[in-house]
Amino acid sequence: MSTDRPDNPSTMTGLRMLADNWNEVAVGTLSGSFDGIITDEMVDNYLLAMGNGLPIYRRQPDGTRLVPPDLVPRLAMRPLFSHFVRRTFGRSIRAKHEIRYFRPYHVGMRIRADGHLVEKYEKRGNRFLIFEAAFRSDGDEPMLHDRRTVMIFEDQKLK
Amino acid sequence: MKLASVVRRIELEDMALYAGGDNLHGNAEAARAAGLSAPIVQGGQLGGYLHEMLVATFGMPFFSTGEVSLTFLKTVKPGDTLTSGGTLTKEVPTDDGAVVDLDIWLTNQNGEKVVVGRARAQRKGP
Numbered sequence: 472m473s474t475d476r477p478d479n480p481s482t483m484t485g486l487r488m489l490a491d492n493w494n495e496v497a498v499g500t501l502s503g504s505f506d507g508i509i510t511d512e513m514v515d516n517y518l519l520a521m522g523n524g525l526p527i528y529r530r531q532p533d534g535t536r537l538v539p540p541d542l543v544p545r546l547a548m549r550p551l552f553s554h555f556v557r558r559t560f561g562r563s564i565r566a567k568h569e570i571r572y573f574r575p576y577h578v579g580m581r582i583r584a585d586g587h588l589v590e591k592y593e594k595r596g597n598r599f600l601i602f603e604a605a606f607r608s609d610g611d612e613p614m615l616h617d618r619r620t621v622m623i624f625e626d627q628k629l630k
Numbered sequence: 631m632k633l634a635s636v637v638r639r640i641e642l643e644d645m646a647l648y649a650g651g652d653n654l655h656g657n658a659e660a661a662r663a664a665g666l667s668a669p670i671v672q673g674g675q676l677g678g679y680l681h682e683m684l685v686a687t688f689g690m691p692f693f694s695t696g697e698v699s700l701t702f703l704k705t706v707k708p709g710d711t712l713t714s715g716g717t718l719t720k721e722v723p724t725d726d727g728a729v730v731d732l733d734i735w736l737t738n739q740n741g742e743k744v745v746v747g748r749a750r751a752q753r754k755g756p
Contacts, residue, residue, distance in 0.1 A: 520647035521678050522638055525686055540693055541681040545648075545674045562664065565673030568700045575693035 492559050493591070493598060502555035502586040502602055505547035509538050511578050517542045538576040543606060544617045551586035552602045552619065560623050566599060567620040573613045581609050584617075598623045631730065631753065633716045634686035636679045640671055642708040648675045671706040676745050680734055683714040684749055688730075691752040695729075700747035704738070711739040716749070727754040 517539055518528060530536045556563045576582070583606065590601035599622050606614040646656030649672040654661040661669040677700050685692050706712065713736070720731035730753045736745040 516647060517678075520644050521675070521682065522644065523678070523682050525682065527685060527689065537693070539678070539681065540685070540696065541674065541678050545678075548674065564670075565702055567702070568673060568677060568698075570696075570698050572693055572696040575690070 496559055496588065496591075498588055498590060500588045502588050503551045504585045505550045506581070506583050507546065508581055509543070509546070509576060509578055511536065513546060514538055514542065514578060517545070536578040538578060538580070540572050540575070540615070541570065543576055543582055543615060544570060544604075547582060547584055547586075547604070547606070547617075551584060551604050551617075552621070555586070555588075556600065556621060556623075560598070560600070563600070563621040563623050565619060566622045569618040571616045573615060574608065576614065582614075583607055583609070586617075589618075631687070631718055633714075633732070634683055636683050636686075636714040637711065638679060639711045640706060640708055642669060645669055645671055645675065645708065648672060648678075668707045671710075673700075673702050676700075676702065676706060676712070676736055679712055679714050679736060680745065680747070680749075683716065683734070684751065688751045688753060691727075691754055695750075695752035697750040698734075698747060699749075700745055702745055704742060704744040706738065706744050712744070713737050719748075721753075724752065727752060727756070729753075 514528065514536065518524070523539065528537055528539060584604045586602050586604040588600060589603045592599050599620055601618065601620045604617045606617065608614050642656065642658070649655035651657050652660065654664045654666060655669055655672040658669055661667075677698070680700065681698065684696060684698070688696065714734070715737065716732045716734035718730065719733050722729045730751060732749045734747050734749050735743050738744050
């Protein structure tokens with residue numbers, strides 16, 4: 472991703488392309504899909520990164536192990552949303568995030584979800600995209616619902 | 631009800647472990663290339679500290695009844711210290727406890743709110 476200034480001709484072309492994409496990409500577009508299995512290593516890495524030592528995430532006597540609820544959308548984020556945003560619009564930063572949990576995930580379970588662009592809008596000179604994804608189990612039960620708003624920051628500075 | 635507050639000092643190593651070491655969340659060079667003075671913590675990691683507080687507070691019911699809505703206000707960088715907090719806004723009794731609404735937040739070492747939001751979950755017991 473270029474962070475060149477707009478007086479760079481190649482970047483001007485890039486900005487025009489991104490502007491065209493803003494108009495052309497329709498609400499309802501599939502932004503990505505995810506299909507994967509949750510492993511112990513994924514949970515261990517997450518807990519280590521977060522410094523999270525809650526005993527609820529230890530393996531239980533019956534052999535099961537709970538997965539931190541927010542780890543699932545984190546694992547699926549790039550293929551569901553981020554790659555699409557980066558490829559189509561440029562860099563982005565998360566502005567809002569809503570998650571609703573219906574059932575717990577355990578290590579070894581499969582994560583399946585499709586992401587869709589559900590809204591796009593401009594506010595105070597910034598462009599925002601809203602995506603949603605419904606995560607379902609192998610038995611097609613709802614597991615969690617993810618709705619997130621990202622702001623494009625192609626040529627902005629973050630403080 | 632008392633919330634199980636989380637306090638964490640943010641280290642670049644943890645950011646890289648969470649978000650990967652090849653991007654502006656976990657790599658100083660990538661952050662500079664994006665026009666940032668330093669890597670910024672990925673939003674999911676910030677939300678993760680609030681989830682830790684909520685799981686520690688509600689336990690298992692959070693995994694099947696939890697709802698979280700977050701707004702990200704300020705960027706967070708390595709060396710910042712974050713503290714989670716929250717306050718009860720509504721409690722509706724149920725047969726086996728209550729449905730609880732909270733305002734939640736994450737503040738930095740200067741007392742500035744970097745994330746604000748709301749949460750709802752079923753609380754078991756009296």
